[in-house]
Amino acid sequence: MKVALFLALTILGALGATAAAATGAPPGLLAGAATLAFLGLASAAGATAVALHAPDDLHEPRRARGPTLPSPVPDDGVTRRVFGRMWFAAFGAFGVLGLVPLISLARRPGRRVLTGWRAGLRLVDENNQPIRSDRLAAGGIETVFPQDGVNLPEAPTVLIRIPRELVTGAVPGDRAAAAGYVAFSKICTHAGCPVALYRRQAHELYCPCHQSRFDVLNGAKNISGPAPRPLPRLAIDVDAQGYLVARGDFDAPVGPDDWDRVR
Amino acid sequence: MIVRRVAGWLDDRLGTNAAVRYLLEKIYPDHWSFYLGEFALYFFVALVATGIWLTFAFDAAGSNAYASTLALADRSHPIGYVIRQVHHWSAVCFVAAILVHMGRIFFTGAFRRPRELNWMIGLTMLALASFTGFTGYSLPNDSLSGTGLRIADSVALSIPLVGRWAAAVLNGDDVFPGRLLATHLYTLHVYYLPVAIGALLSLHLGMLIYQKHTQFTRDPRSVVGRRFWPDYALRTVAVLGATMAVLTLLAALVEINPIELYGPYHPWTATNGAVPDWYTAFLEGALRLGPATELRIFGHPIAPVFWPGLxxxxxxxxxxxxxxxxxxxxxxxxAAHDVLDTPTQAPLRLGVGAALIFDGILLTLAAADDQTATALHVRLEALVWAYRILLFAGPVAVGLIAARIGREMRARIVESAVYPSDATTLVRNADGGFDEEEPQPA
Structure with a gap:
């Protein structure tokens, strides 16, 4: 009787789920009806198993274990040791050959870091619009890119405007620094995440991935968290039309280091 | 009738009836914990079934990936929505079920001779399942998973000597994200990895049937339990139904991986409180606790992500x-063991297992250290240092305590076997104390 009820629930649930799908009902209804169908199935099978009252102390003997065949000795005119070593060496040679396709798997070996920055290039926002030197108020922050390079992976740069007397390490005559602008790579030197958060009061950049903090007033030096070095700095200036431009590329390699990045 | 005729036809050509009869009449021992692996099996079945459907609905090519996943996250198209939800839920449940099943195997000593190989196969499947999960999680090219891929790329790059080669293989290119990254993830996710899991799973189950199941019944000569047909066939259908019911219920109640809230991937966006799928969280936690020091070997840097990430x-x-x-x-x-230990019968194993579980939980918690620090009103740096100390001191303490508990419980069992409780009788003596009454010789 119980089993029949459970099976009826299964039928009801399955047909209900079909109807829900056919009528475009909300997904909760479809999944809920399917849940009933599966619950009915599980309960019916479980109840049948219990109702069988099958014996649970049946015995099945376990096999004896151990090697089934003695290991054969080759009869090839050479000693067994030489024989074994030659086989080993032959397979080893195939292993070496196998390295060829393995190494060639890297279709374009190496790693290019595409920042796109060079001297005189304007800073733009994510819509490729150039940035005027009055764009940000003090304490303001914006993600900027080299003109026409919004999609370059290592291009993203944070532009921050701080009180001008707090700017350090700027070249003399730098009009951007005189206005309080500093710019750093947005790609974390730890694992390449975007350093997306800025703590205005503390003048700190903060990586949401692994919580590295960088001191904006001190050349974006890594002050806490797993980042091993400061964020690279982008030297900037203001051009004749009043737009922010780069003075060159970053002062250090962008993103996490690797074995072949020898400095 | 039709079954009998088909079986007869097959038997006539292949001689299958003897094998089928052997499998149907095979005896399996019973314990609730022996069903844990079955849950993992059925989560995999659900993954394959929903995954096949999803390959027809999902467009893996570059910028289409996010849009086509978005269509599968649209509640006004309930079929795709439910199938994607069940798929993602079964992925996270699959890894969880494997881990719990492995815990059972570990603490009862089921991995001992002659089953060492099956333990290694199972462990490999755990690694493959996590990797498959990560590749699947990364397919939609949303903001969260794109950032995860960037971290994975950094970890690949950090390998000494061959880092750039490994990253170039992954990306199919010399930049991140490479031209072929999405294609590689897709092929891995829908072909190589699931086929590898399927092959290992067949080996796993074949070996289990061939070597026969372990049991708690202290009879080393024979398996004691019930027949497969109909007893376990019904039970396994019940487990199948329960597994699917859990998945559809979760799909009905809780939306997992709401990519419509995360937005598409841009290299310059990330948000606070971003957390990966739970089974990769321990790596995220390890990356957060890892050192900031960059080692140099003959001028070659070893990036800090190498240690916690790989x-x-x-x-x-x-x-x-x-x-x-x-x-x-x-x-x-x-010696070979077909009879299982209870966890407390093997104090060493209990201690080692408890220590590992402690560190696993600690690293997983560390993946949310920023939220934890905010909630507890402590400085993040203080919490990180507390976690770092606990990572090394914790397992030692927990392991020693667990091993001690195991030893004492084992001693108690041994004592009760050496001095059965009915053999000692305490008798009050004239001084008011107690004497142990000598057992009377029969």
């Missing part, structure tokens, strides 16, 4: 892989 998981995997061969060296017990 060395730690590989060491853990290697340790678990060789454990069936390490344990007999320590205990001196090299």
């Amino acid at each position: 060395v730690l998981p590989l060491l853990t995997f290697g340790f678990l892989l060789v454990w069936p061969f390490v344990e007999p060296r320590i205990t001196g017990d090299r």
